[in-house]
Amino acid sequence: MNKIDLTVLELERYTRHVSLPHMGSEGQQRLKGASVLIVGLGGLGSVSALYLTLAGVGRVGLIEKDRVSLHNLHRQILYTSDDLGEDKLSLAAHSLKQHNPEVDLKTYPQRLTQDNALDIIKDFDLVIDGTDNLETRHVINRTCATLGKAFIYAAVNLFDGQISVFQASQGPCLACVFPQISQAEQEKSPEHLAVLNTLPAVVGALQAAEAIKMITGLGKPLIGKLLIYNALNATFERVEIQKNPICQVCGK
Amino acid sequence: MLLYAGGYLTFYTPDQKPEVERVLPGPVALRDLLTEIGIPAAEVQLVILNGEIVDLNGTQVQNLDVVKIFPGVDGG
Numbered sequence: 001m002n003k004i005d006l007t008v009l010e011l012e013r014y015t016r017h018v019s020l021p022h023m024g025s026e027g028q029q030r031l032k033g034a035s036v037l038i039v040g041l042g043g044l045g046s047v048s049a050l051y052l053t054l055a056g057v058g059r060v061g062l063i064e065k066d067r068v069s070l071h072n073l074h075r076q077i078l079y080t081s082d083d084l085g086e087d088k089l090s091l092a093a094h095s096l097k098q099h100n101p102e103v104d105l106k107t108y109p110q111r112l113t114q115d116n117a118l119d120i121i122k123d124f125d126l127v128i129d130g131t132d133n134l135e136t137r138h139v140i141n142r143t144c145a146t147l148g149k150a151f152i153y154a155a156v157n158l159f160d161g162q163i164s165v166f167q168a169s170q171g172p173c174l175a176c177v178f179p180q181i182s183q184a185e186q187e188k189s190p191e192h193l194a195v196l197n198t199l200p201a202v203v204g205a206l207q208a209a210e211a212i213k214m215i216t217g218l219g220k221p222l223i224g225k226l227l228i229y230n231a232l233n234a235t236f237e238r239v240e241i242q243k244n245p246i247c248q249v250c251g252k
Numbered sequence: 253m254l255l256y257a258g259g260y261l262t263f264y265t266p267d268q269k270p271e272v273e274r275v276l277p278g279p280v281a282l283r284d285l286l287t288e289i290g291i292p293a294a295e296v297q298l299v300i301l302n303g304e305i306v307d308l309n310g311t312q313v314q315n316l317d318v319v320k321i322f323p324g325v326d327g328g
Binding site: 158159239242 | 258259260262263270297298300303304305320322323324327328
C-alpha cells in the first residue's frame with residue numbers, strides 16, 4: 001500500500017494511533033495512502049465506514065442506493081429520526097465528512113452488480129462487505145478474486161455474527177465456504193432478518209479492525225479463518241476454513 | 253450431543269431455543285437428526301462439528317459431540 005506524508009494537524013488527530021507499537025507514523029501514512037470501498041451502508045457498513053473514516057483511511061468509497069426506513073434506526077448509526085425517507089448515501093457522506101474532513105469520500109448511488117463491480121472495485125485496495133444479501137456478497141467475491149483483491153466479509157443474524165477475510169490468492173474465497181445461494185436464502189420473511197442491535201456494531205468494528213490490519217501490516221488477518229461471535233453466550237469461536245480445490249470461483 | 257442452531261435456524265427449534273440437547277443411541281446422520289428436530293437441511297449452509305467445518309452430507313454425530321449449524325446469513 002502507498003504511504004502519504006501526514007500534516008501536523010493529522011499527526012495530532014491520529015496521535016493515539018501513531019503511539020501504538022508497530023503502528024507509528026508509518027502505519028498512519030499507509031492508512032492515508034489506502035483506499036477502501038464499503039458496499040452497503042446498513043448496520044455493518046455504517047459502523048465500518050465510521051471507524052475507517054475516523055482512522056484516517058485516505059480514500060473511502062461508499063455504495064448505497066436505499067433510503068432510510070424506520071426499522072433501520074435501531075442499529076444504523078449514521079442516520080437519525082429526522083432522516084426518514086432520505087437517501088442514505090448523502091446522509092452518510094455528510095456525517096462521515098463531519099467526523100473527519102481529511103478523508104476523501106467517493107460515492108456511488110447504485111447497487112453493486114456483476115455489470116458494474118469490476119469498474120468500481122478496481123479503483124480500491126480493499127473491499128468491506130456491508131451488504132444485506134448473499135447474492136451481492138458473491139458478486140464482491142467473484143470480482144475481488146478476479147482482481148486479486150481482499151474483501152472483508154461479515155454477516156449478522158439474530159444473535160450471531162460472522163467475519164472473515166477472503167483473498168483468493170492466499171486462502172479460501174467466500175464460495176469455498178458458502179458455495180451456493182439456496183432458494184430459501186432469497187425468500188425470507190422480515191422475521192428472519194431479526195438482529196440484536198449491538199451485533200452489527202461489534203462485527204462492523206471488527207471489519208474495520210481487519211481492514212486497518214491489512215493496510216498497516218499489523219497482526220494476523222482472518223485469512224483462512226472464520227470468526228463467529230455469539231452475543232447470547234458472549235463467545236468468539238475461530239474456525240479454520242479451507243480452500244475448495246473444485247471451487248467454481250478460485251479452484252484450479 | 254449438543255446442537256446449536258445459529259441465526260434464524262433458531263426459529264425451527266423447540267421453543268425457539270438455540271441449544272438442543274439429545275442423548276443418542278449411537279452415531280446418527282446429522283441430516284436425519286435435523287429432520288427429526290424440524291430444521292430444514294436445505295437452509296443449513298455451515299456446519300461446525302467439534303470446532304471444525306464439515307459437510308452436512310455424510311456427517312454423523314454421536315453423544316459428546318458439539319454441533320453448530322448456521323444458515324447462509326444475509327443480514328447486514
